[in-house]
Amino acid sequence: MDFDLLLQKKNISSVRGELVPLLVRCQSASSDWLEKEGLDKFIQNNNTNSSSASSPPLSPSNLSHEDNKNTSMCAAIICNAGYCSRANTLPTYVEINRFMTRQSSEPRIPDSAEVSPKTQVGPDSLVGDSSKIGERCSIKKSVIGSHC
Numbered sequence: 001m002d003f004d005l006l007l008q009k010k011n012i013s014s015v016r017g018e019l020v021p022l023l024v025r026c027q028s029a030s031s032d033w034l035e036k037e038g039l040d041k042f043i044q045n046n047n048t049n050s051s052s053a054s055s056p057p058l059s060p061s062n063l064s065h066e067d068n069k070n071t072s073m074c075a076a077i078i079c080n081a082g083y084c085s086r087a088n089t090l091p092t093y094v095e096i097n098r099f100m101t102r103q104s105s106e107p108r109i110p111d112s113a114e115v116s117p118k119t120q121v122g123p124d125s126l127v128g129d130s131s132k133i134g135e136r137c138s139i140k141k142s143v144i145g146s147h148c
Contacts, residue, residue: 005042098124098141 012018026039034040083103087093101108102124109115109127116135121127125139128146133139 005039008038101126101143 006012006019009022012022026034029037029039031040083100085092085096085099087096108123108125109121110129112129113127114132115121115127116133116137118135119133119137120139121133122138122140122142124141126143127133127139128144128148130146131144131148133144
């Protein structure tokens with residue numbers, strides 16, 4: 001793909017929201033779709049022997065091992081079931097861990113921990129094995145290690 005694509009597609013205003021999804025779509029699109037969208041002239045397919053008119057021009061199966069070394073590709077992961085999130089900063093990593101703590105079916109307070117009856121442990125907190133927590137404590141958004 002060339003920067004001329006951006007000149008032709010003047011309605012692209014966001015790299016993350018519009019350009020990257022378009023590039024990902026182009027990798028697996030049929031030649032007919034690329035032609036209809038006017039994107040076929042921006043695709044450079046170096047492996048003309050093995051590609052057919054109906055297969056996607058930039059799919060990894062159409063590129064030989066040599067071509068794959070010099071080719072940059074975008075990928076998208078589609079999660080249909082389960083949990084998927086992006087942890088690209090420390091705060092998002094911490095928040096994902098808190099979320100997973102709330103979703104876990106495992107006990108947050110093990111039987112070996114000594115927790116006073118008047119202590120409050122929040123749903124996004126964990127208490128480690130053999131830990132002691134005194135009376136009238138309130139634990140929120142925390143992880144108490146083992147033997148503490």
